[in-house]
Structures are given as structure tokens and as C-alpha cells.
Amino acid sequence: xxxxxxxxxxxxxxxxxxxxxxxxxxxxxxxxxxxxxxxxxxxxxxxxxxxxxxxxxxxxxxxxxxxxxxxxxxxxxxxxxxxxxxxxxxxxxxxxxxxxxxxxxxxxxxxxxxxxxxxxxxxxxxxxxxxxxxxxxxxxxxxxxxxxxxxxxxxxxxxxxxxxxxxxxxxxxxxxxxxxxxxxxxxxxxxxxxxxxxxxxxxxxxxxxxxxxxxxxxxxxxxxxxxxxxxxxxxxxxxxxxxxxxxxxxxxxxxxxxxxxxxxxxxxxxxxxxxxxxxxxxxxxxxxxxxxxxxxxxxxxxxxxxxxxxxxxxxxxxxxxxxxxxxxxxxxxxxxxxxxxxxxxxxxxxxxxxxxxxxxxxxxxxxxxxxxxxxxxxxxxxxxxxxxxxxxxxxxxxxxxxxxxxxxxxxxxx
Ligand code: PLP
Numbered sequence: 307x308x309x310x311x312x313x314x315x316x317x318x319x320x321x322x323x324x325x326x327x328x329x330x331x332x333x334x335x336x337x338x339x340x341x342x343x344x345x346x347x348x349x350x351x352x353x354x355x356x357x358x359x360x361x362x363x364x365x366x367x368x369x370x371x372x373x374x375x376x377x378x379x380x381x382x383x384x385x386x387x388x389x390x391x392x393x394x395x396x397x398x399x400x401x402x403x404x405x406x407x408x409x410x411x412x413x414x415x416x417x418x419x420x421x422x423x424x425x426x427x428x429x430x431x432x433x434x435x436x437x438x439x440x441x442x443x444x445x446x447x448x449x450x451x452x453x454x455x456x457x458x459x460x461x462x463x464x465x466x467x468x469x470x471x472x473x474x475x476x477x478x479x480x481x482x483x484x485x486x487x488x489x490x491x492x493x494x495x496x497x498x499x500x501x502x503x504x505x506x507x508x509x510x511x512x513x514x515x516x517x518x519x520x521x522x523x524x525x526x527x528x529x530x531x532x533x534x535x536x537x538x539x540x541x542x543x544x545x546x547x548x549x550x551x552x553x554x555x556x557x558x559x560x561x562x563x564x565x566x567x568x569x570x571x572x573x574x575x576x577x578x579x580x581x582x583x584x585x586x587x588x589x590x591x592x593x594x595x596x597x598x599x600x601x602x603x604x605x606x607x608x609x610x611x612x613x614x615x616x617x618x619x620x621x622x623x624x625x626x627x628x629x630x631x632x633x634x635x636x637x638x639x640x641x642x643x644x645x646x647x648x649x650x651x652x653x654x655x656x657x658x659x660x661x662x663x664x665x666x667x668x669x670x671x672x673x674x675x676x677x678x679x680x681x682x683x684x685x686x687x688x689x690x691x692x693x694x695x696x697x698x699x700x701x702x703x704x705x706x707x708x709x710x711x712x713x714x715x716x717x718x719x720x
Contacts, residue, residue: 307660310706315460315697317543328587356589363592372572373585376552377519380539381410384515387562396422400449404429404437405682434629435464443499453514457521457530461666461679462628463637468516472532479510523595524634536560542588551584603700608635610707617711636698641689649692652717659713666695
């Protein structure tokens with residue numbers, strides 16, 4: 307049976323074409339990049355090439371890219387590593403985050419809260435899954451040292467205003483703004499919401515981290531990246547590279563206490579021999595992002611997503627959890643609602659028919675727990691327990707979407 311893969315937010319499998327180019331590169335380059343001989347030098351050249359490709363894809367400097375085992379590690383660094391770097395005791399530091407962050411952000415913050423009394427403000431989101439800018443500004447305190455907000459949600463696909471928040475912080479820290487309209491909006495927000503005790507020095511001290519795993523390579527950089535971001539985490543396997551590779555963009559001048567100690571790799575910021583296959587793979591993918599071809603692919607995927615959204619919204623017993631606007635081009639999340647209907651059963655039915663989908667976050671699927679993201683929208687537990695996420699890529703076809711819709715319709719009518 308030919309499989310239909312609709313779980314690209316969990317892992318977007320590498321194409322055959324990518325694997326072939328990767329194999330060719332790896333054949334020549336597997337030495338240790340730290341070794342002085344020719345194989346080591348080859349490996350080091352590949353490492354540099356990949357770093358350049360990732361830096362270019364984000365329009366940042368090569369020295370600002372740190373290779374890691376994935377975005378989970380990047381998010382641990384951006385929380386535990388960043389907060390431990392400041393000499394202030396943990397209980398005197400304050401973090402602002404949101405209720406819909408990925409566990410790779412939530413768990414390290416919870417760990418520091420429980421073990422060292424870190425002060426945490428977890429902001430609620432609107433009923434349709436968006437973080438409110440005013441809420442962030444209102445909650446900034448003199449003790450705030452970290453603000454961490456995701457660029458796009460992995461379960462429901464909502465794109466968060468991290469670009470705007472970054473631009474606001476950049477203006478407030480350094481007085482730099484791109485337009486008069488922005489200046490007026492930012493000034494109004496400050497007058498209405500920013501605690502008058504907060505100075506520009508306080509704002510310069512706050513580290514603004516963005517978990518951009520689901521936005522990177524899916525939406526235009528200019529719609530989510532800002533000079534106000536101090537760090538950004540990205541992950542290779544969400545955009546078609548091998549698994550087990552991720553990167554942290556860390557703005558020049560920002561520091562953290564490394565979590566893994568040993569050799570001097572990654573300029574003493576992450577010890578351990580580099581995952582060269584993963585890094586080369588990630589670099590090859592990054593080279594093709596944000597090109598004209600990439601733009602065409604995005605509009606193709608957006609059309610498939612819109613077909614899904616339109617058709618699903620017509621069905622009885624389906625509640626869409628993905629709103630209509632400001633969403634990723636590839637993500638659709640819905641719940642099945644009805645006495646005999648279960649998200650779990652529909653997932654099994656889809657699986658039996660060769661369709662790979664998920665109930666939401668890969669980390670919580672398998673254990674029929676309600677989705678914390680759907681609960682955070684204020685939805686009932688029954689809706690949060692019966693979710694299905696379909697996440698698409700360019701490899702999907704119109705026929706695959708039609709087949710998926712027809713299986714869902716059949717399930718609902720039986
Ligand atoms: N952050 C978000 C928003 C994610 O969706 C994921 C993976 O699902 C991660 C972080 C963790 O990424 P990785 O699998 O590279 O550790």
C-alpha cells in the first residue's frame with residue numbers, strides 16, 4: 307500500500323533526491339572537523355559551508371549559528387543556559403512565556419520554577435490561539451530576564467506576533483524604528499501598557515528567545531524574524547533534513563552557560579564531535595529555502611491546506627481548531643465531536659488506510675491525553691482529547707487530500 311504522509315510537523319521525511327546528494331557529500335567528508343589532516347579539513351569545510359547556508363537562510367552572521375542535537379537542546383539552552391548565565395539568583399529572575407509553548411520550552415521553565423523558585427508568568431492566548439502583545443508588555447517587570455514565545459504553534463499552526471514584539475523591543479532598547487506608523491503604535495503601547503518603572507536598560511537586559519521550529523522554512527523570514535530577537539531555535543527534520551540536528555541563532559553579544567562541557571567545538575558553546583551527516587543535510591536543505599521555487603511550493607501547499615479547511619468546515623461533527631487567518635501554510639487541526647466519535651479511532655482508521663496523521667504534538671501522541679494547546683484555547687476536554695492534526699508538504703498531492711477527506715467523511719457517517 308502506498309502511504310500518504312500528512313505528519314510533516316512531526317518530521318518531514320527526507321526526499322530521495324536529498325539523500326542522494328547527501329550521500330555524495332558524505333563519501334568525501336567523514337573525518338573529524340577538529341582533525342588537522344585532509345579528511346578532517348574536508349569535514350571542516352563541509353561544516354563551514356552548512357553553517358553559511360543556515361546563516362544565509364536567516365540573514366544572520368555565520369558566527370551566530372550554533373549546531374546542536376535539535377531544537378529541544380536549543381530551547382534548553384535558551385532557558386536554562388541563558389538564565390544560569392546571569393549572576394542573579396534564579397528566584398529573583400522572572401520569565402514571560404505562553405500557555406501554548408512546546409514542552410521543550412515549558413519543561414525546562416517548570417523545572418527551574420519547581421527546583422529554584424524561578425518566577426514565571428505564563429500568558430493565556432485568545433480563543434483562537436494567539437498571544438496578545440499587550441499582555442506581554444503589561445507583564446514586563448524589573449526582574450524580567452527572559453521572554454520566550456514561539457513563532458508558530460506546532461499543533462494548530464497559529465503564527466504568533468514575534469516579529470512585532472521583536473521590533474517593539476528593538477525600538478524601546480535602541481530607539482531604532484523603520485516607519486513613523488510603527489513609532490506611533492509602539493509609543494501608544496508603551497503609554498498604555500508598559501510599567502512606568504521599566505527603563506530602556508531593563509529592556510536591554512531581557513533575553514528574547516523565539517522557538518521558530520515550525521515557522522522556519524514555512525513562512526517568509528520577514529514575517530517572523532526581527533532584530534529584537536536575541537536567540538532563535540530551528541530544527542532540521544521539520545524541513546526535510548535528517549533527524550537529530552538543530553541550531554540556535556544567538557545574537558552577537560548574548561551569552562549562555564553551556565549545558566554540555568568538554569571539547570572546544572562550536573567556540574566552546576557546545577562540546578562534542580559535531581553531527582556531520584546531520585549538519586551537511588541541514589545545510590543542503592537550508593540552501594533551497596526562501597527561493598523563488600520555495601515560494602511556488604508554499605502557494606501549492608497553501609491551496610491544499612485551504613481545500614482541507616473548506617471541506618472539513620462543511621462536515622457535521624467536526625470542530626476546526628485551526629483559525630482561518632495568520633496560520634502556517636501546511637497545518638490543519640480539528641476535533642471530531644459526537645457520542646460515538648473518537649479522534650483516536652479516526653487516527654487508527656486513517657492509519658489502516660495508509661494515511662500517516664497525528665493527534666497533535668508528537669511528544670504527547672500515543673497516550674490519549676487531552677491536548678494542552680486545545681485546552682489553553684478554553685475548549686472542553688472532549689474537544690481537546692479528540693484532535694487530529696494534518697500537516698502537509700510539497701510532496702502531497704490533490705488526490706491524496708481527496709482520499710483523506712473521503713476517509714474522514716466515511717468515518718463520520720458510520
Ligand atoms: N519546538 C517546536 C515548536 C516543535 O514543534 C518541536 C518539535 O516538534 C520542537 C521544539 C523540538 O524539536 P526537536 O525535535 O528538533 O527537538
